[in-house]
Amino acid sequence: MPLSVLRRRLRGHPPLPPVPPPARALPRPPFAFSPRRLRLGPRHPLFEDGDVQRHLYLREALTGRAEEAERPRVSEFCCHISGCSQVFDTLEGYEHHYNTLHRSVCSFCRRSFPSGHLLDIHISEWHDSLFQIMAEKQNMYKCLVEGCAEKFKSSKDRKDHLVTVHLYPADFRFDRPKKVKSGAKHVSCPTEYDGSMLMDVSVETSEQLQADHMEVVPSESMEVPQPTASTSGPEKRLYKSSWQRDACTLSLSHLRCQRGPSNRNLTPLFVHGVTVIPGSAKDPIHNLLWTGCHPRI
Amino acid sequence: MWGRRRGAGPGGGAEELRARRREREAALRKARREQQLVSKRLLREDEAERGQDGAERAVLDPVLQGEVSELLRGVQRGSEDRRGWLRRLRRALQSKETQQEFVRLDGAVRTLVGLFTCSLPDVQLEAARCLHELSHSSDAAVAEACVPVTSYLLTYLSGHSIELMELCLYTLGNLVVESEVVRKKLLPQGIIPVLASCIQSPHEAVLEGLGYVLSQLLQAKEAPAEIIPLVLDSVLPQHMLRLVCSGLKFGTGAAVEFAWCLHYIVYDVLFCSHTANVELMSLGAVPALTSLLCDIASEISPSDSEGLELLICPVLRCLGNLLAEETGREAQPQDERLLVALFIIMHCYLQQHPFLIPESLWLLNNLTDEPFFCSALLSMDLLPALLQLLPHSQTVSTLVLTVLCNIAEKGPAYCQQLHQQAALPLLLHVLVVPDPEVVGQCLELLHLLFLHWPQVAADFVKQGGHQTLEQHQSTPELQERVRVLLEMALQPLGASAFSSSSTALSTFSQMT
Numbered sequence: 001m002p003l004s005v006l007r008r009r010l011r012g013h014p015p016l017p018p019v020p021p022p023a024r025a026l027p028r029p030p031f032a033f034s035p036r037r038l039r040l041g042p043r044h045p046l047f048e049d050g051d052v053q054r055h056l057y058l059r060e061a062l063t064g065r066a067e068e069a070e071r072p073r074v075s076e077f078c079c080h081i082s083g084c085s086q087v088f089d090t091l092e093g094y095e096h097h098y099n100t101l102h103r104s105v106c107s108f109c110r111r112s113f114p115s116g117h118l119l120d121i122h123i124s125e126w127h128d129s130l131f132q133i134m135a136e137k138q139n140m141y142k143c144l145v146e147g148c149a150e151k152f153k154s155s156k157d158r159k160d161h162l163v164t165v166h167l168y169p170a171d172f173r174f175d176r177p178k179k180v181k182s183g184a185k186h187v188s189c190p191t192e193y194d195g196s197m198l199m200d201v202s203v204e205t206s207e208q209l210q211a212d213h214m215e216v217v218p219s220e221s222m223e224v225p226q227p228t229a230s231t232s233g234p235e236k237r238l239y240k241s242s243w244q245r246d247a248c249t250l251s252l253s254h255l256r257c258q259r260g261p262s263n264r265n266l267t268p269l270f271v272h273g274v275t276v277i278p279g280s281a282k283d284p285i286h287n288l289l290w291t292g293c294h295p296r297i
Numbered sequence: 298m299w300g301r302r303r304g305a306g307p308g309g310g311a312e313e314l315r316a317r318r319r320e321r322e323a324a325l326r327k328a329r330r331e332q333q334l335v336s337k338r339l340l341r342e343d344e345a346e347r348g349q350d351g352a353e354r355a356v357l358d359p360v361l362q363g364e365v366s367e368l369l370r371g372v373q374r375g376s377e378d379r380r381g382w383l384r385r386l387r388r389a390l391q392s393k394e395t396q397q398e399f400v401r402l403d404g405a406v407r408t409l410v411g412l413f414t415c416s417l418p419d420v421q422l423e424a425a426r427c428l429h430e431l432s433h434s435s436d437a438a439v440a441e442a443c444v445p446v447t448s449y450l451l452t453y454l455s456g457h458s459i460e461l462m463e464l465c466l467y468t469l470g471n472l473v474v475e476s477e478v479v480r481k482k483l484l485p486q487g488i489i490p491v492l493a494s495c496i497q498s499p500h501e502a503v504l505e506g507l508g509y510v511l512s513q514l515l516q517a518k519e520a521p522a523e524i525i526p527l528v529l530d531s532v533l534p535q536h537m538l539r540l541v542c543s544g545l546k547f548g549t550g551a552a553v554e555f556a557w558c559l560h561y562i563v564y565d566v567l568f569c570s571h572t573a574n575v576e577l578m579s580l581g582a583v584p585a586l587t588s589l590l591c592d593i594a595s596e597i598s599p600s601d602s603e604g605l606e607l608l609i610c611p612v613l614r615c616l617g618n619l620l621a622e623e624t625g626r627e628a629q630p631q632d633e634r635l636l637v638a639l640f641i642i643m644h645c646y647l648q649q650h651p652f653l654i655p656e657s658l659w660l661l662n663n664l665t666d667e668p669f670f671c672s673a674l675l676s677m678d679l680l681p682a683l684l685q686l687l688p689h690s691q692t693v694s695t696l697v698l699t700v701l702c703n704i705a706e707k708g709p710a711y712c713q714q715l716h717q718q719a720a721l722p723l724l725l726h727v728l729v730v731p732d733p734e735v736v737g738q739c740l741e742l743l744h745l746l747f748l749h750w751p752q753v754a755a756d757f758v759k760q761g762g763h764q765t766l767e768q769h770q771s772t773p774e775l776q777e778r779v780r781v782l783l784e785m786a787l788q789p790l791g792a793s794a795f796s797s798s799s800t801a802l803s804t805f806s807q808m809t
Contacts, residue, residue, distance in 0.1 A: 114453055
C-alpha cells in the first residue's frame with residue numbers, strides 16, 4: 001500500500017464491516033497457540049537492539065550549546081546593573097553572570113543568593129522583625145530542603161535536622177546563622193554562633209580566595225572602589241550615603257523587595273539602572289555570615 | 298534534536314566508521330547481556346581533543362603524578378588566572394587515571410567544591426565543568442568522592458542560570474547511574490522535589506538534562522521500591538507525559554529522555570509494584586501516546602525519518618505494555634489509526650533503523666488480540682505489508698506469524714480473507730526456512746487455517762505443501778504437529794469438509 005494512501009487513512013477512516021466476536025476456542029494439542037498479550041520488561045531480549053541504539057545516542061549526543069570558543073560573539077556590552085562593570089561579548093556569559101549575581105538579591109543587605117527559595121528564607125529570618133517575635137512562640141525556622149515542611153525553633157535545630165535527616169554536609173555553605181550585630185537596627189534573638197562555621201570551605205588556600213568568596217567582586221577585573229567613597233567616585237555611578245532611605249528606590253521588579261513570588265522565567269537582558277546602595281563603611285566580611293556577594297561599591 | 302557526534306576529520310572512510318560502530322554495538326550488546334550496560338552523557342567535548350574517530354574520546358596520556366598536584370596547587374592559589382588553571386585541570390581530568398589520582402589528593406575535591414560554590418560566576422562555571430568531567434568517570438570510587446558536592450548541585454537547580462543548571466543536571470545524572478552511595482545521599486537531600494520544580498521550566502536545555510537525570514534514576518535497582526513511588530507521588534508523571542507528547546514540535550531532545558523515563562515507569566507500575574497504575578491510566582497515557590504516534594507517522598517518510606527513532610522506540614514500548622494490561626484494554630480507544638501509524642513506521646524505518654520492526658510487531662501482537670484490530674488490518678488492506686516482512690529475520694518472522702495466528706484464530710471469515718489475500722504461497726516459503734521455531738509457528742498458523750477454512754488445505758496440497766511438510770517429520774519439536782497437519786491436509790475433500798463443519802458445530806456448542 002503506498003505511503004500516501006496510508007497517510008490518508010490516518011486522517012479519516014472507512015467504515016468497517018461488522019464482525020461478530022468469536023468465542024475463544026481452546027487450543028487443540030499438539031497445537032498450543034492461543035493469542036496472548038505480551039508484557040515485556042526493560043531487560044527483555046527483544047529490546048536489545050533498541051537499547052543499544054539508545055546507549056550509542058547517550059554516548060554520542062552533542063549538546064545544543066557550542067563550546068565557549070565557538071559561541072557567536074556580539075559587540076561588547078556592559079552589565080547594566082549599576083555598580084557592576086563586568087563586560088561581556090557573549091549572551092551566554094552575560095546570562096550566567098546576571099542570574100548568579102543579580103537575580104536573587106536581597107534589597108535590604110544586597111547579598112545575592114543561589115535561588116529565590118534561599119533568598120525568601122533569608123529575608124524572613126534576617127530582615128523581618130515579626131519573624132523574630134513569632135519565633136519566640138512557635139517554630140519558625142523552615143527546613144531548607146524543598147518539599148520538606150518541617151520548621152524549627154532555632155537555626156541550630158534546623159541545621160541538625162538538615163544533617164541528620166537530609167544528610168546535608170555539616171558545613172553547608174548556605175546555612176550559616178546570623179551573627180548578632182552590635183547596634184543592629186533590627187531586634188533579633190541572639191542566635192547561636194559557632195565560630196567554626198565561619199571557616200571558608202575552600203580550605204587552606206589563600207586569603208585571596210577567602211576574600212573572593214566573601215566579597216562580591218563579581219569579576220576579577222572589576223574595579224573595587226573604596227567603601228568610603230560615598231561622596232566621590234566615577235561619574236557613571238550614583239551613590240547615596242545612607243542605604244536605608246534608598247531601599248525603596250529600587251525599580252527592578254525582579255529584585256526582591258518583598259517576599260514576592262519568584263519569577264524564574266524572567267531573564268531580562270537589558271535592565272534599568274538601579275540606584276545602588278553602598279554597604280557599610282566597615283569591612284563587611286565579618287558581618288557576612290550568609291554567603292553571597294556583598295556588593296562593594 | 299541534538300545531533301550525534303560525527304567523525305571528525307578525514308581519519309577514516311565511511312566503511313571504517315561503520316566497522317567501528319558495529320564494534321561498539323557489539324560491545325554494548327555484550328554489556329547488556331551481562332547487565333552491565335551503563336552509559337553517560339558528556340557536555341561540551343573539545344573538538345580538538347576528540348581525535349580521529351569522532352565518536353570515541355581521545356585517550357589522553359594520563360598526567361604524571363606530580364602534575365596533578367601541581368594543577369591542584371595552581372587552582373588553589375592563582376587567583377589571577379584561576380580560570381586558566383581550572384581549564385587546564387579540566388583537560389587533565391579527561392583521563393581516567395588523572396580522575397582517580399585527583400580525588401585521592403588531600404583537599405582536592407574540597408577545593409573544587411569551594412570554587413563551585415564561590416561568588417565568582419566564571420570560576421564557578423569552570424569548577425562545575427571540572428566536576429562534570431569527574432562525574433563521567435567509570436570508576437565508582439570517583440563518583441563517591443563527589444558526594445560532598447551533591448547538596449550544592451541540588452541548590453543550584455533551584456536557581457536561575459541555565460548554563461549552570463544544565464551542567465548540574467548532567468553531572469547528577471552521571472553520578473547517579475554510577476554509584477548507589479550517591480543515590481542514597483541524593484534521595485534524602487530532596488532530589489525528587491527539586492526535579493519536580495524544574496520540570497516546569499520552559500527552557501529546553503534544562504528539560505532535556507532533567508529527563509536525563511530521571512532516566513538514570515529510574516533504572517536504579519532500588520528504583521521500584523524507593524524512587525518510583527516518590528516520582529508517582531509528585532507532579533512529574535503528568536509533566537513527563539505532556540513533554541513527550543509535544544516532542545514532535547519542540548523539545549524533541551527532552552521528549553526522548555522523558556519517553557524513556559515513562560518506559561521504565563510503566564513496566565514497573567503495571568507489572569511489578571502493583572501500585573497506582575490507575576493514576577497512569579487516568580493521565581490519559583494511552584490516547585495521548587497513540588495520538589503522538591499518529592502525528593509522527595503523518596510527518597515521516599522513508600527519506601526523512603532520521604532523529605525520531607529514539608522517541609518512537611520507548612513510546613512503542615509504553616503502549617505495548619499499557620495495552621497488555623487489563624485496565625489498558627478498557628482504556629484503549631479502538632482507534633484503527635494506531636494500526637496505520639505502526640505500518641507507516643515500519644515502512645519508513647525498515648532500511649535505516651530495523652530495530653523498530655520487532656518492537657512494532659510486538660505492539661501489533663497486543664493489538665490483534667482484539668477482533669476489532671484484526672478486521673481493521675484486513676479491511677484497510679494492510680495484510681500485504683505484513684506479509685512482506687515475513688522473510689526479514691528470525692525474530693521478525695516469528696512475530697509476523699504470531700500476528701497472523703491472532704487473525705486466523707478469530708474464525709472462518711478471517712481465514713477466508715487471509716487465503717484470498719494470498720498468504721499461502723508465502724507460508725510455503727516459510728516452511729523451508731532452517732529454523733524450527735519459525736517453522737513451528739508456521740505450523741500453528743496452518744492448523745488454524747485448515748481448521749477454519751478447509752479450502753486452504755486443499756490448495757496447500759495442490760501446491761505441494763505436504764511434501765515440504767514431510768521434510769520436517771524427523772524434527773522432534775515439529776513431528777507431532779506435522780503428523781496432524783498431514784492428516785488434515787490429505788483427508789479426502791468430502792470428509793474434511795464434514796470434519797471442519799463438525800468442528801464449527803462443536804465450537805458453537807461451546808459458546809452456548
